Amino acid sequence: MSSEEKRTWISALVGVVVPIAYVAFVLSKVPGGDVAEIAYVGPMVTSIGAGIAAGIVLAIVAAMVSRKEPDRIDERDREINRRGELAGFYVMSIAAIVPLVLAMAEAEQFWIAHTLYLAFVLAALASSVVKIVAYRRGW
Template sequence: MTHEERRAWIMLMVSLLAYTGYAAVLLSRAEGGSLTATPYVAAMLWTIGGAMVASILAEIGMGVLNPRASRVTDDRDREIGRLGDRVGQAFVVIGAVAAMLMAMAQWHWFWIANVIYLCFVLSAVVGSLAKVIAYRKGVPQW
């Protein structure tokens, strides 16, 4: 497994675990009440920050456990990286358009913030998943 593939796995797992934790905290705070009345800002910020720190620590740990791992990227790594980034980027655009439309329709801030966060997570997850699949199955030839 290459260094870049390990990075994709880290991004995939950290993103999924962080968002699952955020959703669990949010739903536990709601206690059957309205989600829009649930305090979400601190939980969202802590989750995003925690995911960033966890990802950095996981990459440092990966480097410590395997210091001789090749960190040199070749053409295949760059091509897979571009493919994963393009696949994931679609969700950033979807989230931005959805948030813009929700703001125009004057939806509650809760929904706008959570749609943006969900689309960022989907971007990371789907992009990382595309990278992992490309490492395992090969880059599709168009």
């Protein structure tokens, strides 16, 4: 497994675990009040920061564990990365319509922020899935 594929798996793992933890936290605050009144900004920023930090730390750990493998990026890695990022771009472009419509409809900021967060999560996961499939099945 190339170092790029390992980083892709790490990205996919972080892209699933961190948002699930964030959603679990937010849902734990729902009973007893209006969902739009939940203080979500701090936890959302923490979630985003934790996701970035976890991705970096896990990539460093993966690189340290597999020191003997060369860390070269070849043409295949570049093409897989390009295709994956393009898929993520398309998903983000489509998914970003929802928060835009919510903003135009003057919805609560809670819903706008969460649909935008979901759009970013879906884009990251789509990118990772396309890359993993390309690594596993070829392109």
